[in-house]
Amino acid sequence: NAGVTQTPKFQVLKTGQSMTLQCAQDMNHNSMYWYRQDPGMGLRLIYYSASEGTTDKGEVPNGYNVSRLNKREFSLRLESAAPSQTSVYFCASRKNLGQGNTEAFFGQGTRLTVV
């Protein structure tokens, strides 16, 4: 059982280049999330998808777009990368445990450097 899988693990981009971070989960979860982690800032939510076909902005959506391709996959796109987007990106999915309880699972992260 792979859980949440992100690709790539590492990437270096030049300013202005574009790229897509891929995320897939095999746990049949409805909700999926993209976070970024920066030193001193903790993890901040970029976008989330409560279910297939829906996406919503989080705290720091500027400069990013997302696609919920199907229930398994949730991708994050940087259209024109900027040095401020240098960060570690995490994809997560959320398991519904019933009675309002949920548990989140994270991918292994993508370390992105924009030069």
Added chain:
Amino acid sequence: GIQVEQSPPDLILQEGANSTLRCNFSDSVNNLQWFHQNPWGQLINLFYIPSGTKQNGRLSATTVATERYSLLYISSSQTTDSGVYFCAVPRYNQGGKLIFGQGTELSVKP
């Protein structure tokens, strides 16, 4: 919004020592998770613990929801326990996003 505070921010242990990490939250929660971020950056689920006590090997966690805190106990620490420990609570009115504490950075020396 809810505030999640962890203490201590840093901790250095000799291998074999025990430790207690604390997580305080400012509002009522019905869900709390503990994660370990290892030196390679992976976020690993340790416990889902909205209340009560759970144990997994050398690690155990207790949440007292009525008093708004959770504790993570590490016994007989090993060098592989090094990394950052986070607690996090979800906000269902914000899509279920997790609010993380700032973490406790643990270093276990051989």
